[in-house]
Amino acid sequence: MSTSEEHPAKKQRMDSSSKVIGTHNGTFHCDEALAVFLLKRTTAYAEAGLKRTRDPAILDTCDIVVDVGGKYDETTQRFDHHQRGFSEIFGHGFETKLSSAGLVYKHFGKEIIANRLQTHQDDPKIETLWLKLYREFIEAIDAIDNGISQYSTDLQPKYRIRTDVSARVGYFNPAWNEPADAQTVDAKFLQASTMVGTEFLDRLDYYAKAWLPARDLVVDALEKRKRVDQQGRILLFEQFAPWKEHLFELEASLGIPEAEKPLYVLYPDETGGNWRIQAVPVAPESFESRKALPEQWRGVRDDELSKLSGVEGCIFVHASGFIGGNKTKDGALRLANLALDM
Incomplete structure (x- = not known):
């Protein structure tokens, strides 16, 4: 041709x-x-x-x-x-x-x-x-x-989601009756x-x-955890960062033994003025903790909690025991050490 x-x-x-x-x-x-x-x-x-x-x-x-x-x-x-x-x-x-x-x-x-x-x-x-x-x-x-399908069963969803990105792309197409x-x-x-x-x-x-730098902080905390607790059961962060997803992935990739997996995570809250102690969940999306904070502390606040625990500066412990607060890092660390043995 x-x-x-x-x-x-x-x-x-x-x-x-x-x-x-x-x-x-x-x-x-x-x-x-x-x-x-x-x-x-x-x-x-x-x-x-x-x-x-x-x-x-x-x-x-x-x-x-x-x-x-x-x-x-x-x-x-x-x-x-x-x-x-x-x-x-x-x-x-x-x-x-x-x-x-x-x-x-x-x-x-x-x-x-x-x-x-x-x-x-x-x-x-x-x-x-x-x-x-x-x-x-x-x-x-x-x-x-x-x-x-997202699920392998025939369960019917209670509501529809049509705001996902695939649906939003579809909305750019002209309507059936639009020339x-x-x-x-x-x-x-x-x-x-x-x-x-x-x-x-x-x-x-x-x-x-944002996500990747947080991973670096978790890596650093894991490497230093036995300086905080000899068995490595407490992770200490000097600044707040999202840690859950990274922790579970790193535990698996590093082959951390079950007995040495962290039970509590300590970090300053978003304001930087107070400190949090959070129990590590059994899975990233789970509400069940590896070791929840002691039952007798749950739902108790402020001076009453300080008297009950013997730790000054307490703010609260959630009713489910997954998180608590103290005014200082030392106070949060004392709560964690006490909780480990209770």
């Missing part, structure tokens, strides 16, 4: 020096909206154009294709998940079938995170953030797009892609700038 007889899209592609991302046209979903946004945060596709179509001949001219085409092949940069027999998962303990968002994130996520943080992909925190963002942000998008040409839908797609992509970057920034 002569050049003049070639498919117009192919001729246009050959004349262009920029790369092109391909995805399907028409109604769009959260997974390809995010996939396109993520690709634009890679070095290879930062300046790429976008082609929304289902025409195989046009898709063949694209450098990378997501959510359409019936093929998953990293070597040819084809990332669809709709074909029969597709069963790709993220791995690392995750078993949810991937959508186009998960596929792109699996292959490009570390680069995207490293680019955002202006560091190298071999930086140890990249792996941690890559797994964290999949668990907290990407996996639900994969599951919703693939029609995977909309291809150009209008493409513009709506870009708005949706920007919305979900911005949320992804906001979440990444939070995990990198």
